[in-house]
Amino acid sequence: xxxxxxxxxxxxxxxxxxxxxxxxxxxxxxxxxxxxxxxxxxxxxxxxxxxxxxxxxxxxxxxxxxxxxxxxxxxxxxxxxxxxxxxxxxxxxxxxxxxxxxxxxxxxxxxxxxxxxxxxxxxxxxxxxxxxxxxxxxxxxxxxxxxxxxxxxxxxxxxxxxxxxxxxxxxxxxxxxxxxxxxxxxxxxxxxxxxxxxxxxxxxxxxxxxxxxxxxxxxxxxxxxxxxxxxxxxxxxxxxxxxxxxxxxxxxxxxxxxxxxxxxxxxx
Amino acid sequence: xxxxxxxxxxxxxxxxxxxxxxxxxxxxxxxxxxxxxxxxxxxxxxxxxxxxxxxxxxxxxxxxxxxxxxxxxxxxxxxxxxxxxxxxxxxxxxxxxxxxxxxxxxxxxxxxxxxxxxxxxxxxxxxxxxxxxxxxxxxxxxxxxxxxxxxxxxxxxxxxxxxxxxxxxxxxxxxxxxxxxxxxxxxxxxxxxxxxxxxxxxxxxxxxxxxxxxxxxxxxxxxxxxxxxxxxxxxxxxxxxxxxxxxxxxxxxxxxxxxxxxxxxxxxxxxxxxxxxxxxxxxxxxxxxxxxxxxxxxxxxxxxxxxxxxxxxxxxxxxxx
Numbered sequence: 317x318x319x320x321x322x323x324x325x326x327x328x329x330x331x332x333x334x335x336x337x338x339x340x341x342x343x344x345x346x347x348x349x350x351x352x353x354x355x356x357x358x359x360x361x362x363x364x365x366x367x368x369x370x371x372x373x374x375x376x377x378x379x380x381x382x383x384x385x386x387x388x389x390x391x392x393x394x395x396x397x398x399x400x401x402x403x404x405x406x407x408x409x410x411x412x413x414x415x416x417x418x419x420x421x422x423x424x425x426x427x428x429x430x431x432x433x434x435x436x437x438x439x440x441x442x443x444x445x446x447x448x449x450x451x452x453x454x455x456x457x458x459x460x461x462x463x464x465x466x467x468x469x470x471x472x473x474x475x476x477x478x479x480x481x482x483x484x485x486x487x488x489x490x491x492x493x494x495x496x497x498x499x500x501x502x503x504x505x506x507x508x509x510x511x512x513x514x515x516x517x518x519x520x521x522x523x524x525x526x527x528x529x530x531x532x533x534x535x536x537x538x539x540x541x542x543x544x545x546x547x548x549x550x551x552x553x554x555x556x557x558x559x560x561x562x563x564x565x566x567x568x569x570x571x572x573x574x575x576x577x578x579x580x581x582x583x584x
Numbered sequence: 585x586x587x588x589x590x591x592x593x594x595x596x597x598x599x600x601x602x603x604x605x606x607x608x609x610x611x612x613x614x615x616x617x618x619x620x621x622x623x624x625x626x627x628x629x630x631x632x633x634x635x636x637x638x639x640x641x642x643x644x645x646x647x648x649x650x651x652x653x654x655x656x657x658x659x660x661x662x663x664x665x666x667x668x669x670x671x672x673x674x675x676x677x678x679x680x681x682x683x684x685x686x687x688x689x690x691x692x693x694x695x696x697x698x699x700x701x702x703x704x705x706x707x708x709x710x711x712x713x714x715x716x717x718x719x720x721x722x723x724x725x726x727x728x729x730x731x732x733x734x735x736x737x738x739x740x741x742x743x744x745x746x747x748x749x750x751x752x753x754x755x756x757x758x759x760x761x762x763x764x765x766x767x768x769x770x771x772x773x774x775x776x777x778x779x780x781x782x783x784x785x786x787x788x789x790x791x792x793x794x795x796x797x798x799x800x801x802x803x804x805x806x807x808x809x810x811x812x813x814x815x816x817x818x819x820x821x822x823x824x825x826x827x828x829x830x831x832x833x834x835x836x837x838x839x840x841x842x843x844x845x846x847x848x849x850x851x852x853x854x855x856x857x858x859x860x861x862x863x864x865x866x867x868x869x870x871x872x873x874x875x876x877x878x879x880x881x882x883x884x885x886x887x888x889x890x891x892x893x894x895x896x897x898x899x900x901x902x903x904x905x
Contacts, residue, residue, distance in 0.1 A: 369863065390865060390867065393864075400860055402856055404808055405852075406856065410800065421875060452811070
């Protein structure tokens with residue numbers, strides 16, 4: 317089953333050059349897809365289009381088989397959650413508890429149900445001990461996990477991480493990445509939007525965007541070794557993978573070294 | 585700038601904390617109205633006494649209340665001095681002639697300049713100010729040496745003194761009451777309370793839920809924006825802007841250098857926040873359920889009863905006395 321289908325989507329802000337052009341992309345249920353691109357490649361715009369915060373100029377977006385339009389946008393927002401870049405700017409509640417509750421209050425979930433779900437999902441992201449804490453008492457990684465809990469509590473199938481780790485320190489980033497891995501194992505569809513290779517490495521598929529167009533779509537392993545594509549889109553290769561690429565160019569055949577380099581890149 | 589204490593919630597466990605925020609808000613309004621109705625000095629003093637007792641039972645430190653009063657010090661002193669000097673009702677208590685002579689005018693100017701340059705080193709600014717004021721009055725009334733340029737009159741009337749204290753006590757009571765409210769109520773509760781107190785306004789098509797949402801978000805973002813302001817001030821300081829010194833013109837430029845980035849950042853933040861809220865299915869005006877619920881207890885009924893009695897008493901005192 318397809319989670320998200322994007323057909324011939326183009327988008328532009330008024331009287332400007334197009335931000336996105338002829339985007340065609342299908343994301344299967346339970347898949348982890350990374351949208352990779354340098355600044356200004358239109359990757360954040362794509363996420364806002366999927367959730368209906370922006371309206372595509374042409375084309376069609378289907379989420380769980382439902383076409384996105386003004387009538388269905390509220391239903392679709394219950395299916396798709398999005399974690400934004402800045403942890404501070406998406407924390408609506410005065411405390412962690414209030415913030416997780418925010419989405420539930422909007423969906424008019426009864427109070428008893430709400431309390432139960434808050435406990436459950438706070439536990440899932442390891443934030444149970446912080447329920448009464450205020451945002452300024454939390455680290456960036458903790459705030460992002462609260463945001464994830466808030467989305468999970470709404471029972472979304474698809475979660476978009478819009479550069480969700482780019483403002484975090486390494487520790488916070490690892491906390492969020494661990495949560496992402498856990499979500500994947502539970503069968504959620506995950507879309508990460510990033511320009512760092514480490515996140516891309518964890519995903520199943522990579523979509524490389526350049527100046528609003530899809531440059532290449534492929535398996536993570538193939539794309540991350542693809543020096544040409546990455547160079548074209550101003551992205552930096554992980555060092556072990558660069559060595560791997562260079563070795564392959566010289567018809568080097570020691571599989572053990574190749575595997576070792578691949579493993580190394582995962583642990584960078 | 586980070587340790588702004590005025591109106592910040594401080595955890596506690598006395599009866600003031602157990603009250604429903606709705607009760608506290610309504611009681612605050614009723615008591616403020618009562619205080620404005622009272623005309624007699626003795627009853628005003630009595631009200632102050634009652635409030636001090638409430639503070640003591642409620643275990644609220646007087647220091648916190650004083651910190652709440654501090655920003656209003658200027659207003660307090662101004663009305664006090666104004667009333668004493670210009671109210672001409674009641675008995676005449678003191679009448680003195682002020683001599684403006686070639687000696688007294690330079691001495692006065694000297695004292696004032698001395699005060700302006702030394703006040704920043706003095707801890708008790710208020711006492712120091714009063715000392716300076718009395719010494720000026722003393723100089724003007726006693727020294728009649730030299731060529732007299734003009735004469736003025738300093739006359740203090742009993743009613744003036746009484747009104748001065750009366751108004752000061754009234755202001756203190758009002759500020760203390762609102763400080764009690766904000767010190768003992770969590771922002772979330774305060775917000776919920778406000779929302780349900782404002783509910784009757786729905787008849788006039790006022791969207792009370794939206795007002796409550798706006799208030800909640802502003803409360804949520806005050807610490808974040810203060811942090812931001814701090815960061816910008818540090819950044820500007822590292823570029824050579826000094827926020828504590830300078831002439832008025834420089835000060836304006838310093839404030840501009842703080843405000844412009846603050847505005848831009850706030851707009852960016854609110855844009856992000858709006859996106860995040862919409863993404864989580866927020867639709868303005870659509871009904872929402874609530875996680876927090878308010879509980880009305882007997883304490884609330886009793887408190888409201890007492891405040892109503894206070895209101896009725898003050899009205900009847902006004903009519904019959």
